Structure formats: structure tokens, C-alpha cells
Amino acid sequence: MRRQSMMPYLAWMLLFIIVPLLLVVYYAFTIPSETGNVWSLENFTRFFEPIYLKVLWRSVYLAVLSTMICLLLGYPAAMIMVGNAFTRKSALMLLFVVPMWMNFLLRTYAWLTLLERNGFINVLLSALRLPRLNILYTNSAVILGMVYNFLPFMVLPIYSVLSKIDKDVIEAAGDLGANSLKVFMKVVFPLSLPGVVSGITMVFMPALTTFVISRLLGGGQFTLVGNLIEQQFLVVGDWGFGSAISVIMILLILLSMAIMSFFEGEESEVAPW
Amino acid sequence: MKRFLIKERVTSMIKKRKIVLMLLVLLLGSLSLSACKTDKPTIYVYNWGDYIDETILDDFEEETGIKVVYDTFATNEDMYVKIKSGGGSYDVIFPSDYMLTRMREEGMLEKVDLTKIPNAQHLEERFLGLDYDPDNQYSIPFKWGTVGILYNTAMVDDVVDSWDILWNPKYAKEILMLDSQRDSIGIALLSLGYSINTLDVDELAEAGELLKEQKPLVLAYVIDEGKDKMVAGEAALAVIWSGEATYGREENSDLEYAIPEEGTNLWFDVMAIPQGAKNKEGAHKFIDFMTRPDITLRNAEYTGYAIPNKTTRAMLPKEINEDRSIYPEEEDLENAEIFVNLGQTLKDYDRIWTEVKAH
Numbered sequence: 001m002r003r004q005s006m007m008p009y010l011a012w013m014l015l016f017i018i019v020p021l022l023l024v025v026y027y028a029f030t031i032p033s034e035t036g037n038v039w040s041l042e043n044f045t046r047f048f049e050p051i052y053l054k055v056l057w058r059s060v061y062l063a064v065l066s067t068m069i070c071l072l073l074g075y076p077a078a079m080i081m082v083g084n085a086f087t088r089k090s091a092l093m094l095l096f097v098v099p100m101w102m103n104f105l106l107r108t109y110a111w112l113t114l115l116e117r118n119g120f121i122n123v124l125l126s127a128l129r130l131p132r133l134n135i136l137y138t139n140s141a142v143i144l145g146m147v148y149n150f151l152p153f154m155v156l157p158i159y160s161v162l163s164k165i166d167k168d169v170i171e172a173a174g175d176l177g178a179n180s181l182k183v184f185m186k187v188v189f190p191l192s193l194p195g196v197v198s199g200i201t202m203v204f205m206p207a208l209t210t211f212v213i214s215r216l217l218g219g220g221q222f223t224l225v226g227n228l229i230e231q232q233f234l235v236v237g238d239w240g241f242g243s244a245i246s247v248i249m250i251l252l253i254l255l256s257m258a259i260m261s262f263f264e265g266e267e268s269e270v271a272p273w
Numbered sequence: 274m275k276r277f278l279i280k281e282r283v284t285s286m287i288k289k290r291k292i293v294l295m296l297l298v299l300l301l302g303s304l305s306l307s308a309c310k311t312d313k314p315t316i317y318v319y320n321w322g323d324y325i326d327e328t329i330l331d332d333f334e335e336e337t338g339i340k341v342v343y344d345t346f347a348t349n350e351d352m353y354v355k356i357k358s359g360g361g362s363y364d365v366i367f368p369s370d371y372m373l374t375r376m377r378e379e380g381m382l383e384k385v386d387l388t389k390i391p392n393a394q395h396l397e398e399r400f401l402g403l404d405y406d407p408d409n410q411y412s413i414p415f416k417w418g419t420v421g422i423l424y425n426t427a428m429v430d431d432v433v434d435s436w437d438i439l440w441n442p443k444y445a446k447e448i449l450m451l452d453s454q455r456d457s458i459g460i461a462l463l464s465l466g467y468s469i470n471t472l473d474v475d476e477l478a479e480a481g482e483l484l485k486e487q488k489p490l491v492l493a494y495v496i497d498e499g500k501d502k503m504v505a506g507e508a509a510l511a512v513i514w515s516g517e518a519t520y521g522r523e524e525n526s527d528l529e530y531a532i533p534e535e536g537t538n539l540w541f542d543v544m545a546i547p548q549g550a551k552n553k554e555g556a557h558k559f560i561d562f563m564t565r566p567d568i569t570l571r572n573a574e575y576t577g578y579a580i581p582n583k584t585t586r587a588m589l590p591k592e593i594n595e596d597r598s599i600y601p602e603e604e605d606l607e608n609a610e611i612f613v614n615l616g617q618t619l620k621d622y623d624r625i626w627t628e629v630k631a632h
Contacts, residue, residue, distance in 0.1 A: 055631045112498075117507050137493045219493025220452045223631045231630065235350045235454065236623040237357065 027243035043244035052228070052245075059224040062139070062214075063207035066146035067154075070203045071196065073147070074154035078195075081155075082162045093159075096152050108145055108216050115141055115217070137219035145213040150206060154199040161195030162188070197260050205253055225249060315340040316364040316555040319356075321542065322347055322497050324367070324416075325563075326575035333562050339555045347496045348453045356381060356547055363547055364556040370405040370541045371455070371612035373412050378614065382411045383546040389557040392564035400541065400581040404611065412543035413560050414581040418515035419539055419601060419609065420456055421532040423500070425525075428509035433531040436464035439510060440483070445490045447509035449502060452494035454626035455612060456538065457484060460512060463535045469610050472618045481625035485632045494630070503528055514540075516578030519599050523577070530598040536608030541581070 028044070030037040046052070081092045099107065114120050115136040122132045135141045165188060173183045211226030223231075225245060232242030318330075322345040330341045344361065346352040349372040355361055356376070368376060376382050387393055393413060406412045424433050428447065431438060439448055439460070451457050459469035461480035471477060492508050500517040502508055504524040513521070518530035544560045546553060562568055569585040572578075579599050580586065586594060597605055615622060 051628055051631050116502075116505060118505060219491075219495065220630065221488065221491065221494060228627070228631060231627060234354055235348065236627060237350070237354045238623065 024243045024246050027239045028247045029244075031240050043240045044248070046241060047244055047248060055223050055228055056225055056248075058222065059208055059226070062142060062146070062222075062224065063204055066143050066150065066207050067200055067204045069143065069147050070151050070154040071200065074151055074199065075158055075196070078155050078158040078162055081159050096155055100152055104149060105212060108149065108213055111141075111145055111148070112136070112216055115144075136217065137221065139218075139222060141217040142214050142222055145217040146207045146210065149213065150203040153202040153206075157198040157202065158192060158195040161192045165191050193263070197263055201257060201260050204256065208253070209249060313340045314338065314552060314555055315342055316552050316559055317342045317344070317362060318365045318559065319344050319346060319352060319361060319363040320367045321345060324542075324576060324578075326571050329563075329568055329571060332568075333559065337555075337558055337562070339552075339558065341559070350454065362549065362551065364550040364552050365559050366545055366547050367415060367542055368545060369612070370403070370543070371614050373543055373545060374405045374614035376545070376547075377406065377411050381548050383548055383550055383553060384410050385413060385544075385546060385560065386557060390561045390564060392561050392566075395564065395566055395569075395582050395584040397581050397583045397586075403541070404613065405541070406543070412545045413564060415542050415544050415563065416516065416576075416578040417539070417541045417581050418579050418599075419532050419537045419606070420451075420460075420512065420514055421518065421530055421537055421598070423503050423511045423513040423518045423521050423528055423530050425503065425506060425509050425527050426529055427527045428506075433510070433529070434534050436460050436533045436535055439512065440464070440487055440490065442490060444509050446492050448487075448491050449499050449508045449511035449513075450487075450491050450494050451499070451512050452496050454622055456512065457494075457629070458622055458625060459538055459612070461487075463533070463537075466535065469536075469538055470613045470615065472615065474618075474621055477618075477621050477625055481629055484625075484629045488629070488632055500524075514578075515599060516576050519577030519596075522598075532598070532601065532605060534608070536610060537606075539606055539609035539611050541611070 029039055029041070031040045031042050047056075077096075081089055084092060115133070116122070117132075117134060117136070119136075122134075125132055135144070169187060169191075170183055173187045174180075178186065209226045211224060211230045214222045214224045214227055220227075229242050229245050229249075232238045232245070316339055318341055320343065324345070327343070330343055334340055344363075346355070349369050352366065352368060353372055353376065356363070356366065357379075373382075387409070390413060396414060400414045400417065401409050422433050422436075422438070429438075429444070431441070431443075438444070439450070450460075455469075458477070458480050461483045462469050462471055462476065465476070465479055465483065467473070467476045467480070493502075495502065499511050499513055500521045503511050503513075503521050506525070506527075513530070515530065518528075521528045522530060544563060546556045546560075550556055563572070564582065566582060566584040566588065569580050569582045570588050573580045573585060573589065573593075577599070586600075593599060
């Protein structure tokens with residue numbers, strides 16, 4: 001019975017996940033020659049040229065940085081949400097979720113106009129006699145775009161775990177003489193770790209592979225791994241090299257997930273919202 | 274009772290299996306059908322973004338009863354890769370000169386039947402039978418132009434007559450380059466005094482180095498946003514196609530367009546029919562429609578690009594017809610080169626551009 005109802009899912013996964021993945025692997029390990037495709041590691045050795053390693057390093061750096069900023073901003077936000085009365089809680093939650101109803105590309109395009117030299121933000125700043133902000137087409141703009149787009153993915157899992165912590169545990173810690181800092185360090189934070197880990201994973205992965213944010217807000221200058229892959233498929237038409245980079249990314253993400261699950265320990269019961 | 278229950282379960286299992294099968298059939302069916310099922314004759318058109326007055330498409334549908342499904346691309350390479358990988362199945366495409374040659378040589382195009390395009394008589398003879406398509410068997414020219422520098426006279430006090438100004442540190446972070454490999458590499462080649470069609474790997478490497486050197490000065494690599502950024506005064510200099518420059522100058526009177534002395538790329542965007550087009554009849558009608566003087570005029574007025582159509586040109590307002598930045602004279606085009614297909618050397622261009630972007 002259960003088997004039967006699995007069928008459509010299995011068929012779907014086979015057709016649209018397994019087969020494409022195998023194709024990616026196939027293209028990654030072959031190069032075109034006059035007699036058709038031949039097996040080769042050339043695509044991989046090419047990736048380890050300094051110029052592409054630099055791109056990888058830049059992507060990892062930006063992804064780590066924006067994940068950290070998301071965590072620093074998102075954790076307090078989640079705590080504030082948990083600490084509020086029910087009605088206000090849902091209002092706050094709504095504020096985080098509503099922007100996600102709008103298309104991600106449109107929101108990123110909006111930043112493109114907001115951040116312009118003579119854009120809304122600068123007009124506002126100069127009206128207030130504050131220094132102008134010229135960050136469009138820089139690293140900072142790319143990080144801003146990532147943090148803005150991915151912050152909800154950090155807040156929501158942390159919120160979901162925090163709201164499930166038994167109030168009695170916190171009160172007990174207080175009764176036993178712990179001050180609020182100690183309660184947080186010894187009780188709340190350790191209990192919320194699964195949410196933090198899940199938040200980090202959900203921000204880090206899209207940040208590592210994004211190509212739209214870096215192209216729009218970075219003005220095509222900050223090539224990230226995602227851009228490199230996109231360029232190989234859409235502009236250059238070198239599917240082999242593009243696939244090889246994709247395979248390397250898959251391995252990297254698997255690796256980071258393994259590291260994460262190590263930190264996650266046994267309490268891996270995470271329900272992202 | 275128990276037996277009954279089992280039977281019930283078996284039939285429900287069979288039912289479920291049937292439902293699952295039906296769903297699968299529906300899924301696969303809709304996948305294969307979606308490509309060809311339509312009530313109305315339809316043509317699929319693949320053009321550059323923001324390249325025609327799109328109300329023309331409605332008029333075409335009204336006149337001929339053929340529905341137009343219209344998609345756009347940003348660069349020739351995007352378009353080529355999509356067609357090559359079997360995506361889309363289009364009836365009319367708009368490649369540039371060198372891309373037309375490449376697609377023609379790779380057998381990706383159908384021949385165009387000139388007898389079905391009576392409006393071709395309005396085309397200027399000098400734009401027919403050019404090297405990219407010697408007998409005009411595969412293409413009908415649609416627009417032509419140059420590539421040059423659009424600059425803001427309020428922000429640039431030097432004379433703009435050379436590509437070298439794009440390497441002037443004075444304008445750091447005020448320069449917009451084209452996010453298009455042949456154009457950007459071509460500019461570097463021109464400023465080095467080489468041909469934009471060079472097959473010499475050393476010259477190419479030199480051009481690549483020059484572009485990497487320039488990168489810290491570049492504000493952004495853009496395509497369609499370039500003209501709007503210039504109109505908004507966000508940058509001082511932009512490498513731009515001539516028609517975009519016309520639009521920019523109309524919107525902001527501080528903007529001027531210059532064709533540098535080292536030379537430029539004289540380009541043609543043409544209409545062609547890709548191999549395997551499903552509605553060739555409709556495609557010919559569409560190409561003919563787009564060549565008709567009144568339609569060409571509307572397009573010329575909307576986009577600001579130069580048109581290869583002599584009848585239409587006579588209908589244009591004098592100040593546009595005589596504007597040498599839109600319709601350059603022979604002497605302006607002395608150093609102009611048309612892109613040619615590069616064959617195997619294209620791989621080196623690809624690699625250099627990937628490296629410049631990754632730098």
C-alpha cells in the first residue's frame with residue numbers, strides 16, 4: 001500500500017533528480033573530441049587553476065560572511081519574537097514572511113534602484129545631511145542582497161526551536177540561581193542549537209551558489225561559483241566544465257552538511273517552520 | 274467479513290494503482306503535448322530584449338491571424354546555446370552577423386525564400402549579400418549600427434575620440450562595459466590596434482590582460498541596464514550599441530555618442546529561420562511584415578536603431594536621417610569591421626572572457 005503511493009514520487013525523483021544528476025556527472029567526466037565524448041579529468045584539473053580557486057574562495061568567503069551576519073541579526077530577532085505576546089508574535093512573523101510572497105528577483109531588482117548613486121537611499125541620506133552610501137556594484141552590495149534575501153531562512157528555524165523550549169526549564173535555572181546571561185548560555189542557547197544549525201545550512205547553501213544577486217548587485221564583476229557555472233552553460237556552452245564545477249559544489253555542500261550534522265549531535269529533531 | 278475487507282483493500286489498491294498510472298500518463302502526456310498543441314496558428318519568435326515596439330506583434334496577429342509567442346535574449350551566445358541545445362523550437366530568430374555565419378555553417382538554419390518576402394525590395398542594396406551571408410539565402414537584415422562610447426558631457430571634460438579613455442584612471446568607477454564577450458574583447462583589440470576578428474592567440478592574450486587591468490576602473494558589466502544608468506547619471510562613460518545611444522541622448526541632453534578613431538564594429542542584426550521551425554509559412558509572413566516600411570518606421574522610432582530599409586529611411590524625420598551617430602557616413606566607417614565567425618579560435622575568446630570575469 002505504502003509502496004504504491006510512493007510510486008509517483010519515485011518516478012518524479014528518478015526523472016527529474018537522479019537522471020539529471022547522472023547527466024551532470026557524465027558531462028563532468030567527459031570532454032568532446034572528434035570521435036564523440038571521451039572520459040577525462042581535464043574539466044576538474046582546469047578548476048584547480050589559481051583563477052578559479054580564487055572564485056571559489058571569494059564565494060565561500062561571501063557566503064560565510066553573510067551567514068554570520070544573518071545569524072547575528074536573526075538570533076536576537078527570533079528571541080524577540082518568542083518573547084512577545086501572541087498577537088504581536090504573529091504580526092512580527094508576518095513581517096518576516098510577507099516579503100517572501102513577492103518574487104525574489106523583483107526584490108533584488110528593487111535594491112538595484114534603491115542603492116543607485118542618485119537612488120532613493122542616497123536622496124534620503126542627503127536630505128538628512130548624512131554621508132552618502134555608494135555601495136552598488138561592490139562586495140557590500142552583494143552581501144546586503146544575500147542577507148536581505150536569506151534572513152528569513154535563519155530566523156524561522158531558530159524561532160521554531162526557541163518557541164518549543166519549555167518555560168519551566170528556564171524558570172528552574174533561574175530558581176537555582178543562574179542569572180539571565182547564564183540561563184542563556186547554559187540553557188537556552190544549547191537547546192536552540194538544532195535551529196541554529198538548520199538556519200546556518202539553509203542560508204549558507206543558497207548563498208554559496210547564488211548567481212543572480214552577484215550579477216545584479218555586483219554588476220557582473222564579482223564572479224561567484226554560481227556565475228561561473230551559469231556562464232559555462234549559457235554563454236560559453238562548455239557543459240563539461242560547468243558540470244565539473246557543479247559536481248565540486250555538490251561535494252562541498254555534502255561536506256559542509258556532514259560537518260554541520262556533527263555539531264547538531266543527537267537532537268536533530270529540527271522542524272523548519 | 275474479513276475476506277470482504279481484503280477484497281475491498283485489493284480493489285482499492287488496484288484503483289490506486291490506476292490513479293497513479295493515470296497521473297503518470299497525464300504528466301508525460303502534458304509534457305509531450307504542450308509543445309505542439311495549439312488552436313490557432315502560432316509562431317515562436319526569439320529576439321533581443323527591448324528590440325521592437327511590441328504593439329507590432331498585436332497588429333501582426335490581427336492582420337494575419339497568427340499568434341506570436343515572443344521570447345527575448347540578451348546576447349548572441351545566450352541565443353546560440355539555447356537553440357543548439359534544442360531549447361525553444363523557434364520559428365524566427367534574430368542573430369547578429371557573425372552568429373548567423375556560425376549557425377549557417379553548422380547547419381542550424383533553414384533557407385529563406387525571398388519570393389515570399391516581397392517587402393525585401395525596400396532594403397538597401399549595400400546591405401545585401403554581405404560576407405556573413407553572401408547570397409542572402411539565410412537572412413534578411415533587420416537593423417544595423419556601430420558600437421561606441423556614450424558619455425555624459427557634464428562628467429567628462431576630455432575629448433572622447435579613442436577607446437583609451439576607458440582605461441583612464443580619472444574615470445575610475447564611472448565606466449560601464451558591455452557584458453558581452455566579443456564586444457568587450459573587440460574593444461580591447463581595437464585599442465591595441467589589432468583586428469576585432471584576430472585569430473592570433475598572443476594578440477588575444479594581450480587583449481585579455483588589458484581587460485583585467487581595466488577591471489578596477491569598471492563600475493559594472495551590463496547590457497540592457499546600461500542606457501538607463503547613463504540617463505540617470507550613474508556613470509560617465511559607457512560602451513554602448515548605437516541605437517541604445519540614441520535612446521539615451523533623447524532622454525538626457527548631457528549625453529553624447531562617439532565612434533572612436535581606432536575603429537568600431539559595424540554590425541547587423543538579421544532575421545533568420547532556425548532548422549526545424551514548425552511554422553515556416555508563418556515565419557516568412559512575420560519576416561515580411563517586419564520589413565514592411567510602415568512597421569519598420571514604427572520600430573525605428575521606438576528603438577532608435579538604424580534600419581537597412583531605404584523606403585523607410587526617406588520617411589524618417591530629417592534630424593534623425595542626417596544624424597551621423599545613428600546613420601554614419603562612409604567616412605565614419607573607414608576603420609569599421611564586421612565580426613566574422615571565428616571557428617575554433619572562439620574557444621580562446623571564451624576562455625579569456627571567463628578569466629576576465631573571474632579575475
